[in-house]
Amino acid sequence: MPEIRSPGDGANREPPRVGVYVCHCGTNIAGTVDVKAVTEYAAKLPGVVVSRDYKYMCSDPGQALIQQDISEHNVNRVVVASCSPLLHEPTFRRVLSRAGINSFFLQMVNIREHVSWVHLDKQAATEKTKDLVRAAVRRVSLHKPLQKRRVPINPNVLVVGGGIAGIHAALTLADAGKQVYLVEREPTIGGHMAKFDKTFPTLDCAACILTPKMTSVGSHPHITLWTYSEIVKVEGYVGNYKVQVKRKPRYIHEDLCIGCQECITACVYKEGKTPDQFNLGLSKRKPVYLPFPQAVPQKVVIDPETCIQFKSGKCKKTCVEACGERQAIDFTQTEKFEEIEVGTIILATGFKTFDASRHPYYGYGRYPNVYTSLEVERLINAAGPTGGEVVLRDGTRPKSVGIIHCVGSRDANTNRWCSKVCCMYSLKLAHLIKERTGAEVYNFYIDMRTPGKGYEEFYDRLLDEGVHFVRGRVAEVSDWAVHPSEEGKLVIRAEDTLAAFVRRIPVDMVVLSVGLEPQADVQEVRRLFNISCSTEGWFLERHPKLAPVSTFTEGVYIAGACQGPKDIPDSVAQAGAAAAEALALIDAQFVELEPYTAFISEEECSGCKSCIPLCPYQAISFVEDKKKAAINEVLCKGCGTCVAACPSGSIQQNFFEDDEIFEEIEGVLAYA
């Protein structure tokens, strides 16, 4: 047993007295590891004064055992062999604190995830457990007393994304009195929900329930709304983030524009010429436009790509004339950058829909009357390009419509996941199309997935309404006719797997129920906020069941479909949860940070500066007069990059010092 290094504060000069606690975890561990044998083995290791096993070490009696030994046997180092430290390290650290010793005199050995759950051979698993316990006993003897850092929390919150999730989170926080910055990339908030006419399964009007919330956001005294803006830089750490926001020029002074839209009427373009993005290209807009009637903020935007003034500089500028004395139009506007300080961040950046042209055999982009579901949402919407009329490209009403489910979902060639909302929105569209046009509507599905309150009942209702359901993945949509009845129609070919034959169903209109995908720039956003993504590109929650809105970065939360496909109720629920998590943190007023920071031994630092550019958090600076590097402990997140890179070995990391790590390695390798 090596000598304990003096930490300098005299706190641990006494020789180590290690207590080892081996947990059965019911049969989770004891089923595969001979817990008794491990306990007996540990008792004989140098420095160990007490060694015990217990059925559930994390239970109150289990914790009491440890606490008792600390006071009665003067145990001053604790090794707990149980589950992953992610689960119970905080529990056992609290035990040490309660017993009056530094909570970092604990070392956990993960003999569940790393041993019992992954091995079958009980004898070998027991031997491996002994090795790991021995390593921990040796390591823990070198542990130094550390203190968690306390930092205050800035009560301001940044919400990124102004869809229904972002709106709900922002309003919840603002109503609780917090200052909220809501940043949205598009010129208006509202997100995908603003494009819908009705919502399933209640068929209540999307605008009727969304727009009151949108206007509340626009007028809330505690919300600063920046649309047409993007986050470009995030620095700092939980409680203390510094964020830079780029505000794209809309060539309109937002404070002067009153949303009268007279400039739009006056524009030299008599008709719109540019595909209207909000209507997914189903209508045209002018260079100066308002995305949709209920847009928030009610401020127009000028698109420099199509505006004559920007292209030639020779426009008559009838818009400026119309704006008159208000002088809200400003062709010289440039992008602006705003710096804000917030304590917590909620990401609600949403999703994009699957690009249907990736399935060439469904004819999207080739046959004009093949639509995506989102396009049909706009056709159905009373404020949409056809005023709510479901019509074909030639303006006539379809007599028959086929809705193809799972386009870009549950498909090994594109996306494997179920997009969760498509069955229900397809039912909704089927109902609305039938209601508006009287057409025969065919749904082609793989499985109908309708779990949710009132969802299955809605499906039943559609069956009663006479909508047709064909179980079978559609092979293709084509315009070649085999039978005279198919002439001029789109023919949907699918195997009806319930009737066991191939159907050819001619229809006038095809609706592709496109799945949900992560946003295209999800990797950049992930890096910006230093969080993780699943392999598919959905933002990764800290725990799929128990921490669904937290991320692995403290103070950064996720809400809505950026975390995975979600319908409106789920998005709103998650947004509320994310807001509550942020509030909990804010109301605690400070946060404790792990002390795993790096530190520099000044006499050994050669001043080579190799560490400085490597630090992802800009925590290392160079002190010119001393010619030494210095680490800002507050910015350091303990990633260890500089520690590994330092050529002179002068950078060490708390809790991961070289001697601690070497002692652990030697402990594992020392066959006893």
Add this chain to the structure above:
Amino acid sequence: MKYTYYPGCSLRGTGRAYEESLLAVFRALDIELEELEDWNCCGATTYLSVDELTSYALAARNLALAEREHRDVIAPCAACYLVLNKTQRYMHDYPDIKLVVTRALAAIGLTCEDHVRVRHPLDILLHEVGLKTIAEKVKIPLKGLKVAPYYGCQIVRPYATFDDQHNPTSMDRLLEACGAKIVYYPLKTRCCGGSQKGTLPEIGLDLIHYLLSEAQKNGAEVIATVCPLCQFNLECFQKEAGNHPPISMPVLYFTQLMALALGASAKTIGLQRSLVSIAPVLAKKEIAYA
């Protein structure tokens, strides 16, 4: 550029025009082809359904022979192309198949290490030679000859290695480079019926008719194919169409059209072997071929 050439049985039988025209195209583009010595039947798709292991061994023998040349192999017949690729893939993915096939090859002193690439002429012409080179060597432009490009099922399914599985365009682009006009042909990868014409003639005739009538409807003057069986099916049963009205449509290998454009004479590329002659169409278009 030099490649090992694996003709397969069809190109020596019903598909002679394919071989003649293919060789003419490659000659015109200065690409050397060396025929694989002592090649055997690939087993085609029929043998696969009778005895899988023997058929893999048959195909693997060709791969083993080709490996000794250390060059990519060209397999123009769609069935050969599929079977050789499939054998490679299966030997790679399934150790039990590899074991048996390796033993069978060892018995005749061969080894198959899975390092030749089996490629289709479409792939070579598009990606190795390139459209620019081909366009430069065109002597007799096809003057907007309306072609329905028909790929059939085998070269894109299940292994779409050089083109899109559902909407391949390699042949479209090659023929466009020769001056042809590609007509809209949504059935370009649909099945020609394969051997159904022999076993279930009603179904086979329906499938053939769909392909022919769609080409006709879209204004095609000729159908271009890459597969001897497709060519056979589409050309031979135009008059015997069951309930369907008869159709008259030349069906050529894409290499015949390319060879024409590159200046080869009709006789050397097997145009005289056609049951439905393309001569009237070419005369109408005033394409004065050699």
